Amino acid sequence: MSTETTVPADTTDAEVDHLVRAAAAAAPAWVARTPTDRAAALTAVADALDAARDGLVPLAGRETHLPEGRLAGELRRTTFQLRLFAEVVTQGAYLDARIDHADPDWPMGAARPDLRRVNEPLGPVLVFAASNFPFAFSVAGGDTASALAAGCPVLLKAHPGHPRLSRRTGEIVVDALRGAGAPEGTFAVLHGLTAGTTALRHPDVRAAAFTGSQRAGRALFDIAAARPEPVPFYGELGSVNPAFVTPSAATQRAEQVAAGFVASFTMGVGQFCTKPGLLFVPRGSGFAERLAGVELPAGARMLNERLHAGYVERLGELRAHPAVRVLAEGADPLGELTGPTVLATSAQDFRAAPAELAAECFGPTALVVEYDDVAELPALAATLEGQLTATIQGSAGDDVADLVATLAGRAGRVLWNEWPTGVSVTHAQQHGGPYPATTAPTTTSVGTAAITRFLRPVAYQNMPEQFLPAALREDNPLGIPRLVDGRLAQRTQAPATS
């Protein structure tokens, strides 16, 4: 049991090597556990974290300055997520099991052999924790849950923003996994920048996941790609999350839209990767003027000094830009209790420098862009880089089909009359998007589909039953959905071949 008074020492290179090797050694035993066992282990972690709530939440509060209510809710989300992945494992659709029986008349022109394909775990996964969600995107967060569910051991690089909480959470995870019979080495926490890059270069690490800044994420992506044996790197690098208010919404629902926008961009002191940092509004609708007069919420301390310094610098750049004016600001916008800031510019000026004006500013700031005609919006949207989310505030009668299509080409999630902060963990969630929102546009880091990142398909050809994984045996002992001869078969199959 750790004491809370000391910060964990950096993990040495020798320790990293030991822990990665232990994870590699644990991998076969961890994946060999039945789905029921693996689901039980995930649930045991969730139960242990819930049981430790009264210690974890205050510890998280001391290290992150986030309020207790928010942290308690985030911990609930985190344990819900672990239990949801336990269900995913038990249900088995994530295995994408496929059986093609031998077919002498396969129209390809050659007989089809008996082929059976199933998703198997990649092996040890390195997860880089984020600072802004000390539970949900940290030690026992979504990347950890989905990788463990996939059957991969996890090396967790702790975020230096909450080192004691990371250590304590790691102890709870390790104890719970051990208690549930997981092999030693299934989970370990690493501390320190060098430990992270050393682990990322370790030949036994088979994939990595990251949530954080574009600069750090790209540097780690480059390391993963430059390895002698490159590995998948699932980096979520953030986003400016544009929102578009149509003329009808600006006039018919002005108060509601303005209030929703302010609540969303100031939530969590603006430290969300889904914060709406850009709001396109119609000029002459009075909407910008309404925002200029809105009462902004009080500020709060940001997560850490480094983030605050980066925010002040980036906000300073924006404020100093000749095309940008301050529309509204809270108390002490550049000080320690960082009050919100609303900036404004014109669509014409925005179009002249989209990269400069649309770069993420991580904190409670948003830039309002006044446009003249709703027909401009698709072209304005097309100037934007890849995004996690894009939002339209409109009315059912608006002619925005082109805008929706343009945004769907640039963002992982497109919202209508809601706000992007508060990412629900569900089956249909997509938290991803084209670069630089992520380094892996074909995947998601939130929702049950996140498990596919840590799986690789393996086909077995003409393999005797006794050597097949349970998921592929003829009688479907796991009772999972399978694609059999091209048709979906949910129920147990009658044996068709010997």
Add this chain to the structure above:
Amino acid sequence: MSTETTVPADTTDAEVDHLVRAAAAAAPAWVARTPTDRAAALTAVADALDAARDGLVPLAGRETHLPEGRLAGELRRTTFQLRLFAEVVTQGAYLDARIDHADPDWPMGAARPDLRRVNEPLGPVLVFAASNFPFAFSVAGGDTASALAAGCPVLLKAHPGHPRLSRRTGEIVVDALRGAGAPEGTFAVLHGLTAGTTALRHPDVRAAAFTGSQRAGRALFDIAAARPEPVPFYGELGSVNPAFVTPSAATQRAEQVAAGFVASFTMGVGQFCTKPGLLFVPRGSGFAERLAGVELPAGARMLNERLHAGYVERLGELRAHPAVRVLAEGADPLGELTGPTVLATSAQDFRAAPAELAAECFGPTALVVEYDDVAELPALAATLEGQLTATIQGSAGDDVADLVATLAGRAGRVLWNEWPTGVSVTHAQQHGGPYPATTAPTTTSVGTAAITRFLRPVAYQNMPEQFLPAALREDNPLGIPRLVDGRLAQRTQAPATS
């Protein structure tokens, strides 16, 4: 219509830029076509290629030295593949459509919004054709079929080994797509090394696929990863495809196993990425001695001079290795009509230099490794790099569960008592594997699952019906399988929300 007498000129950088931009401009219209229309276009391409068979096959023969029967069969496989992807598009499971209806009681602790997620195409895809399958892995091959099926325009970098065939095939594809109503720019052929790298760096290219050598594939992977905006690079870089003969198979089925092995490693003059280049056999079983006396088939000209020169060099290295002896060889093994060669070494020597002895030798050569005890095999298998395939020749009673598990951890496909050459195009096929077999271990380049490489999920939150893609509308107008509130729903859904 081209003449056959001239080789196509290299595509200039300006032409590449023009073609990539045309592909990007075609993308929205191509994806907006209904699934039925897109399926019809794929089928039209298949029909046009079949209709042109009498011209294409001899042209391919002149450029590749491959026999007519093989080429005619390969063309049949190629058009079958296009038609199979037409079925995949119509069936719609590849869309992985998911609907989570709004749920105020979602146990996460916050209400679940209405979320709907579907796979959408990445955008223009650059495909690098291979030399060894002038139809099936070239202009109208598997990567092209799966990318077009996904809704992505394709830029096809022709292989210099069959430039006239590439041009002619490209003309047929372009004409057939045009005739089926596909937008101009949906498909184009590029010629020349520089054209390929220029296209790979083009910002409008969203993904690339490659089949070829480890050296070329890694160089292109590095370019894709180093772009300002990195893109997925699906490289299939080949493999040595180890095969393991158990003592029981070596004694009970010696003649059959030896004949199957020789047929497989000499097929297509050994120019298959699935050629079994390593055969582990029990010492003292007489199996190596049988191979020494086997009658090897006649050689044939390899695909081109460059491949032949590389083969002669690599084979020379192996023959000169102090631990390697020649077990059997056909006529003129290093000459123009390249006869097959069987080399041999011991497990002990192999274990001392696995990287050196197991590196791919692209041509009609295999290395036999004599082991002492079947219990050694998992450890021997563990010395190998990532593989496309691994094969066991055994008997039902063999104690090889550990070997199967070890091979499944290293190869995309594990075979029992069959041979890896001749990759069937099916739903359950997996043609992939850990690096260096591929640069993308989570994907396949053969089989219907190959389509997922060119798709990215997009979620729509609270989106009105009129702005949703058809795949996500409440009444399921496409009649596709969908995951609704976590349960698979094959049939049309009754409207549940307004």
